[in-house]
Amino acid sequence: MNARVLPDAEALARASAELVLEAEAAAGERFAICLTGGSTPQATHRLLASDEYRGRAHWSRWHVFLGDERRVPLDDPRSNYQNARESLLDHVPIPAGQIHPLTDADQYEGLLRAFFGEAPRFDLLMLGMGDDGHTASLFPGSVSLLEAERWVIAPPDVVQGMSRLTLTLPALDAARRTVFLVAGAAKSDAIRRISAGEQLPAGMVQGAEWLLDEAAATGLASA
Numbered sequence: 001m002n003a004r005v006l007p008d009a010e011a012l013a014r015a016s017a018e019l020v021l022e023a024e025a026a027a028g029e030r031f032a033i034c035l036t037g038g039s040t041p042q043a044t045h046r047l048l049a050s051d052e053y054r055g056r057a058h059w060s061r062w063h064v065f066l067g068d069e070r071r072v073p074l075d076d077p078r079s080n081y082q083n084a085r086e087s088l089l090d091h092v093p094i095p096a097g098q099i100h101p102l103t104d105a106d107q108y109e110g111l112l113r114a115f116f117g118e119a120p121r122f123d124l125l126m127l128g129m130g131d132d133g134h135t136a137s138l139f140p141g142s143v144s145l146l147e148a149e150r151w152v153i154a155p156p157d158v159v160q161g162m163s164r165l166t167l168t169l170p171a172l173d174a175a176r177r178t179v180f181l182v183a184g185a186a187k188s189d190a191i192r193r194i195s196a197g198e199q200l201p202a203g204m205v206q207g208a209e210w211l212l213d214e215a216a217a218t219g220l221a222s223a
């Protein structure tokens, strides 16, 4: 596992914000970033939108996509898009037409194919991991993990009472740079299992860098 360990959640947010700016610089005139849901990246978003960081990004170059979504109204507090708006998108001058909420699998697949062509090569794909090792809305044991053709699907799994939409492994694997943001002791067991080679969904994404806080990284030490 290509992992970097940060002392705490704040250091993790700072390291990930720097990584976003680095990926933006590497991308040039058009920066395609895919955001994720969950609580961990919200601190990164807030930092990027802060006075300290806002002036360092070239927001007009950003094209924003979502890696997964819960099938709730876009303004529902459980919507990943709504969370990204509150923590980042509403506070920075990204042209509205360059922000792409995920509301329908077929429509999103068409959008990605028109934007990228052959493969969805996000300049930066940000991902989180659940305690059970899921990432995006790809859950352990799900038939969704077998999807080999489609880039976006509506998986059959209903988790926490919500059906979802998600990018598939072939889509996630196409990114130029992929980073997992993982914090907290509750994640250490999944980190241990993945670093020991177990095929949990997050560990199945190819070529990812992992930013872990010390609590999550205790799993690495015992691997």
Ligand code: 6PG
Binding pocket: 036, 037, 038, 039, 040, 041, 068, 069, 070, 080, 127, 128, 129, 130, 131, 134, 135, 136, 137
């Ligand atoms: C979702 C997310 C999901 C998330 C992980 C980690 O929509 O549920 O995209 O994959 O990234 O569950 O979430 P935390 O960062 O809150 O632990």
